[in-house]
Amino acid sequence: MADIAQSSPGAIAINLATLSGFRVAGMTGAVISGIAAVIPSFVILVFISMFYVAFAANPLISEVLKGMQAGVAALIVDFVIDMCSMMVKERSLLLTLMIPTSFLANFIFEINVAIIFVMCCFICIVRVWLNERRQKKWGNY
Numbered sequence: 001m002a003d004i005a006q007s008s009p010g011a012i013a014i015n016l017a018t019l020s021g022f023r024v025a026g027m028t029g030a031v032i033s034g035i036a037a038v039i040p041s042f043v044i045l046v047f048i049s050m051f052y053v054a055f056a057a058n059p060l061i062s063e064v065l066k067g068m069q070a071g072v073a074a075l076i077v078d079f080v081i082d083m084c085s086m087m088v089k090e091r092s093l094l095l096t097l098m099i100p101t102s103f104l105a106n107f108i109f110e111i112n113v114a115i116i117f118v119m120c121c122f123i124c125i126v127r128v129w130l131n132e133r134r135q136k137k138w139g140n141y
Contacts, residue, residue, distance in 0.1 A: 013037055094127065 014037045021033025048055070055061045087095040098120055105111045 011037075092127075094123070098123070 014034055017033040017037035018030045021029035021031070023029075025032070056065065084099055087099060090096075102116050102120060105116050106113055
């Protein structure tokens, strides 16, 4: 399971928690384990963000944050490249078109990224559901 978690996109700890939860309690266990793996980091980030103004006012921390922006930008570019290559390998026209459509929706039409993200998640969930339904239908014959 650790090998699968390392090979799939995303944080290894979250992937491993989700896979373990799925093995123990199915889809419910996967959802609960995934959420439980995210909660500690989320709480810490919420706490830090409440005091962000005080941190950013400190000149030393301000310079450190500026330096971290370059690292974050590099991580985002690496993530986008990995995500795009995985979507192209899937050889799905829908997933391949999702990349430029999302970019155009944000850049040209200025649609909020969160809305684009939710729509893409919804489309992918429907796609998986339809594929499973199709496999069950054809599996009966």
